[in-house]
Amino acid sequence: MSELSLLWNAESVAVIGATEREGALGRKPVAYLQRYGYPGRILPINPKGGTILGYQAYPSVLEAPGPIDLAFIVVSADRVPAAVDDCVAAGIKVAIIASSGFAETGDEGAALQAETVARARAGGLRLIGPNCIGAVGFGNKVMATFSPLFSAEAVVSLEPGGLGIVSQSGALGFGAASLGIERGQRPGWVITTGNDADVSALEVLAELASEPSCTGLLGYLENVPDVSALRSLANSGKPVALLKSGRSEEGGRAAASHTGALATDDRVLDAALRQFGIVRAGDIDELLDAGDAFVSPRRPAGPRVAIVTTSGGSGILAADDVVAQGLELTPLKDETRAALSEIIPSFGSADNPVDITAAVLSDPSLFDRSLEVIAADETVDMIIGCFCVMTDGDVDKAVRALAKVAEKSGKPVLVSRTGADFLAPNARATLREAGLPDYPSPARAVRAAAALWQVSKPRASEVLAGLGIETPAAELTEPELKALLASAGLSVPVGRVVGSASEAKAVVDEVGGTAVFKAVVPGLVHKTDVGAVKVGVSSADAAAAFDELSAFGGAVLVEELVGEGVELIIGVHTSDLGPVLTLGLGGIFTEALDDATSRLLPLAPGDALAMVGELRGKALLDGARGRAAADVPSLVRTLETVAALVSGWEGGFELDLNPVRVLSSGTKVLDAAHVIAKEA
């Protein structure tokens, strides 16, 4: 058991800065522990001693009876380091620093924060915060927080569920939790981590994922510094949805002309979450909607959705959304449609979306039979039931039928119920009880279904093997790099560096009478722009071209002229989360259309093909207007080879293969550059 689990297993909590003063932040944790019946020892710490809300107060944790499992620190920032020292001395393993006044205030605060963390780390104390609102472990009623959520007149039910909520923002974390509770969600944990000075929100998420009773995780993050925590979170097998702010910086950073720069942090995070099977929520609603979907243990085996509706309009909306969310509207098997048309009245629809009409809902046996036929169809991975105005009686009938097929088929069933709760006061609870997540609109039900598929998609556990090629010791020139690429098995144009006009002419003749000439000058990146590349040089013009390019002061590379194809860019750069492979549409379109997709390395089987499929311009590869289709398998091999090539490289670097031309047979790297990142 990691010490972090003391956040929810603590059998004693010290509140450093406790006070009885009404309205003071230091009163609240003591009051909440008391109000919510914390079964462990409550230890208010206050220099004045005495009693606080009836509990014996101690001047310091050192004077309080041990062992102390968890400290909640809510003194002013300048007094925090001393409190941390005391915690270390008292043998405390975890402390939450709720106090503000640290890195969020500027340099001075950042120094204080660094100092505080250093002292804690030296003493074996893990810190949550500072600048957070604390944590609540519902199971053991560990109320280490001053969130106003627990001071409201309405008592919050602490009956624990399997959902863990972790948020860097304290207000958003408890705010989202309160909205979830209002829907009937039962969180088991709400933990806010503020400045993430020592323990990060991701680390807490990973720790919660290892709790057997945790069935799903929701997180709000402002930064994702730690790919290993992300990986271990993903590998826990627990469904996770994250809301990450700071998306809009993406635009501002996507400026430079190479794919490395295109793959900004936010794009990398998107790629990583997609790879790791983690849902990226776009909004609080979407985060909580995913949480509702996670509660049921049923998972889809594929992305194919059947829609069953009593309202034609809802069914059409849901069908639109299925397409928009990248799920599939299964056409259903012929026999399914035949069977349905026996059951459903003529004014309904036996095609997907299946409109059983309101008439059928009033006859539970017909509804049962329709659903049974649909659930038995093996082209159906998930069922979404779409209803509108429903009374409690309607809900009861629908729930019985839906729960039965969900249970029997093991397929997830989600519900869209566009109608006010006052029409059916028990509907939410009934649906929740039956393991049927419900949403107020088709769009939200479908988005939740997409989240469920995202966390259920099979992920390759193996990764593609590396080539064992070592990190280049220095930046490579184009010919050096191309030689390395060729040795790794990539295809580059035939040609070589020449030392004289006559040798240049000889190479032109060797490669077919017309060639490309390039000046090889370290540091000269945009060669075309300065006239350092000459395309289509004939044997007769070879000498003049050699002389002209020699004037750039470097070597001259002469290469075959490669035939027409689709130009792409392949890049690898090192990001905060590790090396990232990016594939983008080539030429000036890369910048203009920003059409690129990324993966954290290493690649798993299938990743490279999926990347090709994610390009908006992928139809270019299919051939258009009489052009031959491009050799996609060779492109996939190229991507996998690039990934394997750099798999052992260390330190920061950029590798830009630009352009890479996909021919009707084969893929060639026409130009390539290698940059070693300067230490920041």
Place this chain on the structure above:
Amino acid sequence: MSELSLLWNAESVAVIGATEREGALGRKPVAYLQRYGYPGRILPINPKGGTILGYQAYPSVLEAPGPIDLAFIVVSADRVPAAVDDCVAAGIKVAIIASSGFAETGDEGAALQAETVARARAGGLRLIGPNCIGAVGFGNKVMATFSPLFSAEAVVSLEPGGLGIVSQSGALGFGAASLGIERGQRPGWVITTGNDADVSALEVLAELASEPSCTGLLGYLENVPDVSALRSLANSGKPVALLKSGRSEEGGRAAASHTGALATDDRVLDAALRQFGIVRAGDIDELLDAGDAFVSPRRPAGPRVAIVTTSGGSGILAADDVVAQGLELTPLKDETRAALSEIIPSFGSADNPVDITAAVLSDPSLFDRSLEVIAADETVDMIIGCFCVMTDGDVDKAVRALAKVAEKSGKPVLVSRTGADFLAPNARATLREAGLPDYPSPARAVRAAAALWQVSKPRASEVLAGLGIETPAAELTEPELKALLASAGLSVPVGRVVGSASEAKAVVDEVGGTAVFKAVVPGLVHKTDVGAVKVGVSSADAAAAFDELSAFGGAVLVEELVGEGVELIIGVHTSDLGPVLTLGLGGIFTEALDDATSRLLPLAPGDALAMVGELRGKALLDGARGRAAADVPSLVRTLETVAALVSGWEGGFELDLNPVRVLSSGTKVLDAAHVIAKEA
């Protein structure tokens, strides 16, 4: 006053098919009129006469005391035509046919529907439906519906508001209305139109827009057949949001290789709504969220948003969303930021998003002062306040301050409040009362702000003048069409049709020694694919090229070789909603990237420039990698000239200018085709 307003002004309602039988649909309208205290005359119609729920029943509307303002028909489909005849004979002007069994069931039902509509139209009777759930006019308690919404134990408040809800889907319409009512919205009208056989949902929306007490409209539509109703709706000045299903057919239809085909119906609708200042909602939530935003009379003068938050996390999320929604995060004026940094503590932020921190919220005067400074900044068009867990006390303070600046500045203020209602049971009502729409997440508040800007954007009332050029009598060949384009003032390549090899050579010399040769063969569209175009023909090759292209059996066109530029496609085609102008990225990228934007014609000033701005690939026009920037003003003139050229054209046609090359100076139409649509 149009007869349609009898739907909500009726002083007498006949229910044809009324019965006292429990559970029967024919009982509900009578029961609802009674339960909700309809002040007019209730006239149950039943062949058996007698009394129904205490009201005298009549065998037919002809025997009931007149005048009858509105009939609600709920008999089986086969008996509907006779009921309609009776209504006509009784001088009734509007009838709602709730009965199913018409066009939605197949050909037979469609014939019955057509027959019913024909009889009604001949008799001067307007029909709503069939296959709908009826209508409710809240102001006069006209409960012409059998929606279960009104049979629930909870009595729905009929206190009328200014919001009109019109839906083709009955279940979705009343379902959405119930969700709105649950939030505290007060609709004035809920009208469902089913099959839209006679009166369309759009026509009802337009009629409601003319009601002085209507302050906003929400609609769910499955088809939009009538651009004039859409225009009159848009010109009413009332804010409108529409949810239109059937988006996913877009993909299936966007297949053909010309821009006309790219502009599918859904894309055209998108374009029309954008032009007309109507919000297109993506979901029920979004529709209702727009409705909440419409309630306040304050409108933004521009798209610049200031975010004020007590929770850093919410502020960052809102900033992301402002960018994603196409609004602007104003940087605020220097003096505003200076003034704010005097007010806000050091751990807050005086930049936008302005983080006043929870500390400031507890001091209302500081909050007041911050807001006043922000609202006074003329770079701020709208303010979004983002809060989390709030108690009623917090809400009261925030509302006082927010309402004050909204009132004083006239700027819209929207609220994101991420916290459960049980924490602040009065919050919704307090905020609504103060004219501050509130939403559970930053994303939804920002999306509502974007909706508010969409309905407030200035729209040009004038349209660009036409050229008075008549519809071509027959399909034009490329040279004929280019002559027409040139006469309209568009720029086409210098050149002409030649009749001999020597004439061809003469033109090559005239245009500078190198030319483009094209075979002119009616019906030959993809000329490049079959070798009917030769680019870069020299004077020496002219004769051979002439001979080769003559072999296609038509004339030969010789034209100057036009310099490099950005290739686009400009097309006009006639759609359900009228002629549509489309601008797309050219070449094979049109298909592969589907980068195109459309406008219904006629254009207003500013439309053409806006279209250019909407291309994803617009950066191509800015010049990249040393290319010269393209002449955007000449492209805008070209678009406006094309629109003016076809302004008087009648009948169905397609005009495809493909490619259009935008040079560093000027824009030339390199190829053009004209097709007259066959009658369907």
